[in-house]
Amino acid sequence: MASGRPRPQAPPATAAPAALPRPALPQIPARAHARRLEVADGQGGWRPFYVKGMNLGASLPGRYPSEFPDRATYDGWLREMAEAGINTVRVYTIHPPAFYEALRAYNLHARKPLWLIHGVWAELPPRSDFQDPAWLLAWHREMQEVVEVLHGRARIPLRPGHSAGTYGADVSPWTLAIILGREWESSAVMAFNGQHPGTSDWAGRFVTLRDGHAMERFLAQSMDHFLALEWDQFHAQRPMAFTNWPTLDPLFHPTEATEREEHALRQKLGLGAEPLTDAPDDEDAVSLDLEKFDGTADLKAGLFASYHAYPYYPDFMNLDPGYAQARDHLGPSSYAGYLADLVRHHARHPVLIAEFGVPSSRIVAHWQAQGLTHGGQNEREQGEQDARLQRNIYEAGCAGGVLFAWIDEWFKKNWLTQPFERPADRKPFWYNAMDAEENYGLIAYRPGARGPAIQIDGRAGDWARVPVYLQGGGLTLKVLADEGWLHLGLFVQGPVDFSKQAFLVGIDTVDARRGDHRLPWTRDLRSDAGLEFAILFQGAGRTGVFVDAPYAIPEYRPQPRQRYRSLVNEEGRFVMPTAKSNHPRIGRDGTRFPGHSTEIGWLRQGTQDRAEAAFDSRAEWQVGLASDGQGFLEARIPWTLLQVTDPSSRTVLDDPEEKSPGPMGTAVTPGFRFVLAALDADKPLWEGQGTVRRTLPPTLQGRIPLPPRFTWPTWNQPTYHRFRKQSFTIYQKALADTPDEPRLPR
16 A cells, blocks of 8 residues: 655755855846736836736646656646646645746747746644744745745755755746745634734834734744845845635625634524534634735835635635625626625735636535536536636736646545545545546546546447446446446347336445345345445436435535444435535524535436537436447446545445444445346336336346456556646636736726
8 A cells, every 4th residue: 555655756866056146136027016916028117917827736646746747747738838828837835846947948938938926835833833943944944945946046855745856947037926825724823823912013124014913923024034035045036925815814704603603693593503613714713914014115026915715615705795796797796796805905915816716526515606616517617617717806906816726636635525535645546526626627637548448428339348247138237447437338128218217236335245135116126235326227317326325424424423334224225315515504693594415426418528519528327329239328436426435445435343433434345246127117216116127137036146246456556648628728718818917906
């Protein structure tokens, strides 16, 4: 099993760059001025610059965050970004030397350069103490290394979780700005402010602060420290910001009660309340306000506000009634209303939306009333919504927008699916179509070295090489597993006619003894293999994955007092899995807001053939005719929907002996078993019962005998291929339609 600790790259065996004298003339390639960003025009003047940015994560499938790609990959990505109309690349941390070499090489020959926004990464300090000496030393060392990397004067030693090597490519002429830090948790900010209560003014060489709390003083000091490092060593400066997000914005949101406020309101209304947590991450309890910050006469490049702002979270963005009144070119837009409020507050500084976007994942991780949900989009919808958000950002008067993200990264985790991705250190080895966080990219990486193992398109040709799993009585079932899905191919005599027939595939994922030994929606059909799942094929809107009731995870939210395991039963009660994307809320004025849950087991009919006009990236099943005239249907089931927590090691959700300390125990499955039933049915089976015509294996005395075990090879290195999503071209057009100069705030 691979270790979860990232493996840093070894530095090349070259000498460190020699020290150079400090340049006599200052280098200030960009500045924050008059609520916008400007770049030097090369003739002593400035021109307004609208950031059409792209956030670059760089982890390919099978790799951890600090295992970066090679130079050729970076070269290709930069060329493609420029082709898409991107003018700025943002990175969160130091990449290997190959990235900076590729950027410099591209810019030396490009008609329009790609600008760089560079981050200084940080983990949270112990005890949320941002003055912890050891943590502060590492924080300042990270700043020093970023400064030296940008100017091509760094040699970074091997260190776990970090890039390393000799950095000789000077990219400072094209470095637009610096953004310090990360999305700080509100609990950490509150804890640090509690350690150092009160507010005060602070003044440094480059940055000043008025009436700032402890965290704001820390950020002012950090920006001042970075500015001093680069100015003293390289006589250079560029606009500065710290990472912020709506959770810590300086606005007041009446609908966003804190945990304590909501706890008190629930008790007052007699609704019951969960116990209070020690350090809640409240979404509107504390703020970081750049309007308190200013520059001294020595700060020539200026400051700007940087926000990660998505349209679906936090809840106040879509619950606040004022935002709901806002409109954009397509109709009601709470996001446009929020952006207008945010820009209005920052009367003295430009506002950059340094992260925004929607993913092309299978299910909704957070619901949004205007359709701008956290997941649930196909590739076309992703592109259209990204384009809409980009236009909202421009029309709000922001300094630019930086889309998240360039590529889909398999190691990423989302709060809804993360509990079901175990072992966590093997997550980079498989693709989860259910996980919103994995699917933000305009560039997709998907299982299969030369393309998909099975393309869902209603054509049976790619099934020819797949061995038969079960066959007889005019029925054939084939099964194939890859890094993203379990694929099913079903062949029957004559065309499939869902007005008269249905097909039921039962799956035993744990062991033959446990699970449900009665098939659902039949009169009394038993199975020697205990089933955890039943997949019903009965046409559009009637095809889906159902889970045996004792094995179900209500609303996809693990409960601490419930242990998830397969149980022996003969109830035949299979239920549609659901996911709760939004909890019910109570606003500060007592207004109650309902939650939101979604049925997630329904499978979407369509074609995965990109050459067809009806192409749908979220298609999961289709019907057709095989070359011999047989009726044919095929489907792909995402592993997480079958409660497989890691297909690369054949690990499933199960804890029969209660060995796990929590509810989410896992076990390695010896393999799956499948049973197939063809039924006569003229209405949805969940409304009644169908008449069983044939089964595989054939029924003996009212029972389906034990079928053979299907297993698949484990792997430690996935296969994958890449392609541009439909969203690439759509967003490319949106950027071409966006002016190169910002629109001044109203």
